[in-house]
Amino acid sequence: MALSEAMTLNLLLLTLGGFGAGAAGAVLAARCPHVSRLAGHACALIGAVGALALGAAGLAGGTLDVMIPALLPIGGLSLGMDRLSAFFVLVIAVAAIPSTAYAITYTRAYEGKSSLAGMGLGFNAFLAGMVLVVLARNVLTFLVMWEAMSLASYFLVMTEAEHRDTQHAGWIYLVMTHAGFACLLVGFLIMAHGTDTMNLSEWHAASATLSGPMRHAVFVLLALGFGAKAGVVPLHVWLPKAHPAAPSHVSAMMSGVMIKLGVYGLIRIGFDWLGVGASWWGGAILVVAAVSAVLGVLYALVESDLKCLLAYSSVENIGIILLGVGAGMLFQSYHLDTLASLALVASLYHTVNHAMFKPLLFMGAGAVVHATGTRNIEEMGGLIKRMPQTAAYFLVGSVAIAALPPFNGFISEWLMFQSLLLSFQISATGTNLLFALSIAALALTSGLAAACFVKAFGITFLALPRSERAEQAREAPWMMRGAMGLSAVACLALGVAPVGIVRLLNTTVADLTGAQADVHFNWNVIVANDAFAVVSPLWIAVALVSLCALVVTALRIIGANAAWRAYETWGCGRALQTSRFEYTATAFANPFKRVFGLLYRPVKELDIQFHPESRMFVETIAYRNETRSIFEDALYGPMSKLIQRGAQRARIVQSGNVHLYLLYIFMALVVLLALAG
Amino acid sequence: MVTELFPKLVTLLSFATLGAAFLLIVRRDLAGQVRLFAVQSLALAILAGVVAAFTRSVELASVALALALLKVVVIPRVLNRAVAKIGLQRAALPYLGTPATLVVCGGLVVIAFYVMAPVAASNPLPTAEAIPIAFAGVLIGFFVMVNRRRALTQILGFLMLENSIFLLALLATYGVPFIVEMGVFLDVLVAVLIMEVFIYRIKENFDSIEVDRLGRLKG
Numbered sequence: 001m002a003l004s005e006a007m008t009l010n011l012l013l014l015t016l017g018g019f020g021a022g023a024a025g026a027v028l029a030a031r032c033p034h035v036s037r038l039a040g041h042a043c044a045l046i047g048a049v050g051a052l053a054l055g056a057a058g059l060a061g062g063t064l065d066v067m068i069p070a071l072l073p074i075g076g077l078s079l080g081m082d083r084l085s086a087f088f089v090l091v092i093a094v095a096a097i098p099s100t101a102y103a104i105t106y107t108r109a110y111e112g113k114s115s116l117a118g119m120g121l122g123f124n125a126f127l128a129g130m131v132l133v134v135l136a137r138n139v140l141t142f143l144v145m146w147e148a149m150s151l152a153s154y155f156l157v158m159t160e161a162e163h164r165d166t167q168h169a170g171w172i173y174l175v176m177t178h179a180g181f182a183c184l185l186v187g188f189l190i191m192a193h194g195t196d197t198m199n200l201s202e203w204h205a206a207s208a209t210l211s212g213p214m215r216h217a218v219f220v221l222l223a224l225g226f227g228a229k230a231g232v233v234p235l236h237v238w239l240p241k242a243h244p245a246a247p248s249h250v251s252a253m254m255s256g257v258m259i260k261l262g263v264y265g266l267i268r269i270g271f272d273w274l275g276v277g278a279s280w281w282g283g284a285i286l287v288v289a290a291v292s293a294v295l296g297v298l299y300a301l302v303e304s305d306l307k308c309l310l311a312y313s314s315v316e317n318i319g320i321i322l323l324g325v326g327a328g329m330l331f332q333s334y335h336l337d338t339l340a341s342l343a344l345v346a347s348l349y350h351t352v353n354h355a356m357f358k359p360l361l362f363m364g365a366g367a368v369v370h371a372t373g374t375r376n377i378e379e380m381g382g383l384i385k386r387m388p389q390t391a392a393y394f395l396v397g398s399v400a401i402a403a404l405p406p407f408n409g410f411i412s413e414w415l416m417f418q419s420l421l422l423s424f425q426i427s428a429t430g431t432n433l434l435f436a437l438s439i440a441a442l443a444l445t446s447g448l449a450a451a452c453f454v455k456a457f458g459i460t461f462l463a464l465p466r467s468e469r470a471e472q473a474r475e476a477p478w479m480m481r482g483a484m485g486l487s488a489v490a491c492l493a494l495g496v497a498p499v500g501i502v503r504l505l506n507t508t509v510a511d512l513t514g515a516q517a518d519v520h521f522n523w524n525v526i527v528a529n530d531a532f533a534v535v536s537p538l539w540i541a542v543a544l545v546s547l548c549a550l551v552v553t554a555l556r557i558i559g560a561n562a563a564w565r566a567y568e569t570w571g572c573g574r575a576l577q578t579s580r581f582e583y584t585a586t587a588f589a590n591p592f593k594r595v596f597g598l599l600y601r602p603v604k605e606l607d608i609q610f611h612p613e614s615r616m617f618v619e620t621i622a623y624r625n626e627t628r629s630i631f632e633d634a635l636y637g638p639m640s641k642l643i644q645r646g647a648q649r650a651r652i653v654q655s656g657n658v659h660l661y662l663l664y665i666f667m668a669l670v671v672l673l674a675l676a677g
Numbered sequence: 678m679v680t681e682l683f684p685k686l687v688t689l690l691s692f693a694t695l696g697a698a699f700l701l702i703v704r705r706d707l708a709g710q711v712r713l714f715a716v717q718s719l720a721l722a723i724l725a726g727v728v729a730a731f732t733r734s735v736e737l738a739s740v741a742l743a744l745a746l747l748k749v750v751v752i753p754r755v756l757n758r759a760v761a762k763i764g765l766q767r768a769a770l771p772y773l774g775t776p777a778t779l780v781v782c783g784g785l786v787v788i789a790f791y792v793m794a795p796v797a798a799s800n801p802l803p804t805a806e807a808i809p810i811a812f813a814g815v816l817i818g819f820f821v822m823v824n825r826r827r828a829l830t831q832i833l834g835f836l837m838l839e840n841s842i843f844l845l846a847l848l849a850t851y852g853v854p855f856i857v858e859m860g861v862f863l864d865v866l867v868a869v870l871i872m873e874v875f876i877y878r879i880k881e882n883f884d885s886i887e888v889d890r891l892g893r894l895k896g
Binding site: 017295658659662665669670673674676 | 690785786788791792816820822823824825826831
């Protein structure tokens, strides 16, 4: 089906119009927070639906070519759409639709506390910025939109700017994002200089003219810039700080989508802009990805701040996604194009999956935090009785992110494993070893992720409430539940019926690698690489459901005459059963803390105050068991000290004397003139 | 006859502005400096008038008129008021003494001629010959800003700089478009008014208008 350009253009206008109207509406109604909130987010929802249609049109082959020279200097505003861009527009929309719907009700809590006009403006600008980043077709458009996206998200993170934690988080985010931006800027300029064009779509053809060292330099700079946005270890430090500080619908978008634009950039440099690169590029990305996946999940495991846990889990998922990107780049450098495609398909599939279940989990976390007034899961518990629907949706998200069937995470990780396992086709010992280690890392990650979300769900929702607020928690409003339900259904749909999306992804990556992945479908059975591996998600789902039904029926038959008896949980003979006896998040994580002690370097402090009369009686016990971040201690601490020292040196130039500043300008002018003359 | 006389007249008047700038450096009391600025502006206004007459441009004539009104009458009056308010009649307190300043400014004139000679040579207008003079004025105005300690005398440096930029535009292209020129005039007027108020405030609050002391505000 040929799609007319006018149609995609109209869809783009609908998208941007929605976001524009949302921003304008939120600001114009600033006096009336209620209206501002509704206008801002309802229009954003329209924009997000437009983006969904735009992405779908792009995947169906629609193109876009917008060029407005007057809007920006150096080449003007230039937009275009290929399948990869369209796919990422779709990813944005898939996460934005439920998050925005959720925000309509969720932001009510901010009425009277924060500026809803600012929030509406920021959120719409953020969404529009992300859509335009992936559609950008020249250097300046890309950088301006990238910066707009980063700044808008910074202001959203700073929503509760009165808290010190938030200020700290915002500051770290701002520093990291701008350090990344600086790398991108230099990389882009070198690339533009070397290829003699600012037009991104011409870079692929022109990259051959770039000299070897320049190509490596561009790769390193751009990979650093995009890696900082994606939040790979060790550039991840901003993620666990900024995501918890932001309102939940913003965390959902930042964690679900914004960090994926780093992946988008990495795919662009690895497969499009720089052409086929050196094999160490893919190897480097593979190593970083494996480290991110394992460390991300390990940090998530010991975290007891619910949103912080989810943020660390994003580091893990970015690691999994980048495993596919790195593997794809490696395969490509060994000219195994079909395998490269398979790895990329897995990677993109996981991208869209993560854009579904991570917002779902953040929305769930937002509902829980809103109901209990705390982010600390130690103070929750028992919420499944008070918020049954939220609990169900959170469970769906947890199962999906733990990559268990019948949900979507399973399919993408399955594909990822296949693509990594097929690396035996390469005959180079070092590379094989690298792949073997990544497979091990992925396997370890999957297991730890399951443990992590058992903890996240179990400690939060099961057992007895451990605080008064948790006891009085109420179910979330219908709009928020509806938004979560939508995401949950999407997770299930992509889990049982992956055929359509895998086909679409296959054509998408074929544009980049030049070959389709060897994935065939036998109705609902996926056959990868000439029957190397076969899976049928639908049959797995059917088997699971029938197994459950079987168990229930069997129980009914066996225990048919046992009457229902509502009684307290068996308390090992104790008369009293309180929430103090429960398994806590810290207790759950402690075995992992011991096993991976080298990484966590736990600081344990036990402080017991005995009664002055007798040591038999204890007055107070204080127990602290904290983990220290190896990156903040070993990497960022010394680095920031170094920068401080440098800044002190540079301050000599800054005398505060106006005359001296004037003299600087004056001398610069005279020297430049003398040189030019 | 007219075409021969015109470049000479232009060069002469340009020199008059530069001479006023040099005198302003030498002069010590503030009231005298303000008067010299008015003289420089008057020479400039006459020059603009001459160019307007030569090119028969009504726009330029009105610019000349506005310039005379603003920089010969209004701004000197504002500055005099500031001088009276502060009660500080003497001592420009420069970093470099007068002889050293004169040497530096002489050097700046040389640089200006060195840098601007090719520009002047490539410009086809009959006024182009005086372009280096105007540029020397720009550099000297800038240097006065750098060299002087008191805020008020820095303003004089700024105004001289502005005058020279106007002169440069006039010589190189017969002035910039009318609307731009008017905008610049408005800017200068507002800047001077604001600075006047500020100087007064600074004086009131800190009992001094030595810009040096602002250095204490740095972190």
